[in-house]
Amino acid sequence: MKNSNLSFIKTTCYNVFIIGFLFLLTACNNGPSKDKTNKTATKDTVKFETIYWNVKAIHPNGQSLDIKMFDNAGESFDIKAIQNSDQDNLLDVKAIVDGEILPVKVLVSKNQYTPVVAITDAGSAYKLKAITPEGEEFEIIGVVRFGNVVIIKALTSKGKFYGVKAISPTGQLNDIKGIKINSQDREMTLKGHSIYAHVKAMHPSDNEDNFTLPKKNITKGPYKSNFERIIWNIKAITPDGKNLDIKAIDAKGNIFDVKAIQDSKQHSFMDIKALVEGTELPVKILQRSTSEEYAPIKAIGTDGTIYDIKALTEDQKKLDIKGISRSGNIIHVKAIDENGEFYGVKAFAPDGKLNAVKGIKIFNRTVEMKVQGHPVYAHLKAISQ
Known part of the structure; x- marks a missing residue:
């Protein structure tokens, strides 16, 4: 009788162990997957290997000029448009400094043109510049605002404007633009700086580059040129x-x-x-x-x-x-x-x-x-x- 009871207890323990193991395995398999659903918002897409687009100023002869962030010591750092999903319609533009990724913004300014800068965690704002093969530096600026878009250009020493583009490893081109969500001049404050627009790489659009520079400061609202909405x-x-x-x-x-x-x-x-x-x-x-x-x-x-x-x-x-x-x-x-x-x-x-x-x-x-x-x-x- 004792052997029979012992056998029954062993069998029961074994079954309990197996059932518990299967339950645990099922629970693990049915757990939430980071790739499937973002519970805070909409469904996420699958993982995507990040693609870095080069950010360049384009000379009228077609030559591309590097655009860099320069710190106070004169050291230069890369500027990239970062594609982290299957869409390339709206990409963040960032400065990459010793592995750290810094936001790039257009600042509010009382001057005719608005500076385009990278902002560090410590609150320093460093300008972006295009560099010629001869070492000449052209400042990257916001030139004029049309509605929610700020046109961004490289300004040469002779007052000429060069287009600014993001170029993918496969040769696709996006325009570098400032975009605004807020209709007011100041979008937000970041590390003590008044932000005028967020810098993005976007699909090209007709007519935006064909403009007559307004006489008024672009920080005084959008330049409409008597546009009929x-x-x-x-x-x-x-x-x-x-x-x-x-x-x-x-x-x-x-x-x-x-x-x-x-x-x-x-x-x-x-x-x-x-x-x-x-x-x-x-x-x-x-x-x-x-x-x-x-x-x-x-x-x-x-x-x-x-x-x-x-x-x-x-x-x-x-x-x-x-x-x-x-x-x-x-x-x-x-x-x-x-x-x-x-x-x-x-x-x-x-x-x-x-x-x-x-x-x-x-x-x-x-x-x-x-x-x-x-x-x-x-x-x-x-x-x-």
Whole structure:
């Protein structure tokens, strides 16, 4: 009897061990994966091996000039555009100093041109300069502002402007631009410095380089040159090519237009607004709750009122507009039908030009800012495709 009981106990212990091991193994396999989901916002893309784009000034004869950051001792450091995802539409531009990655910004200035600098953790701001083969240095500056975009150039000793580009290892070209989220001169303060614009490498856009330099200081607001603003329509595109209106809807069911606003000659980076009773309200991607699969997109009233953003079908069904995934600085925006299918969202100009509607992240943090107390995950913009 004792042997029988001992055998039973051994068998039971063995079974318990096996079941416990299998449970532990299953729990490990079903644990959260960093590659699959970002619980604070939208679904992340898979891991991506970082690509460093060279940042150069382009001489009129086609020669490229190195652009470097120079410290107080005269030592130079690399400037790179950093592609850390499968999108190359909006890349951060950074200085790389002894393995440390420093932000590059356009500063607020009372001078005619605004300096482009790298800012250290200690608060030092060091200028960016282009270098000729002969060792001559040309300062990198913000020249003029069109709406949300600041044109960046290299300024020669003879007062000529050279274009500034990011060049990928495979030869792709992006423009180096300053972009603004805030309509005011000062975007933010960083390490004691007033920031005028954030420096990014973006897809090229027509007409931005063709400008007559304004006589006024560019820090006195956007240079519009008597530009008559253009209103772009925002639409969701179905698989069969139909365009669905996208609207803002309040709690009572009242419906308002949602438009992209072109208030200068540039249309590579435009605000998207809800037009509510004569007021243009910001449209943002908000931080999603743990119960939401995708990030909500809302218009925010001056008193904090939230307006839903929906696509309307022909039979007046309301489809959600969401931020569904992230690629680097870009949040992909889609309309979602009742079957869970995704529809693209675009901005259409009256003359037929087309921009993509995307969420834009400026900072490497979950919450970009708060608007009337609401946590903003990304800024909704119409950008060049």
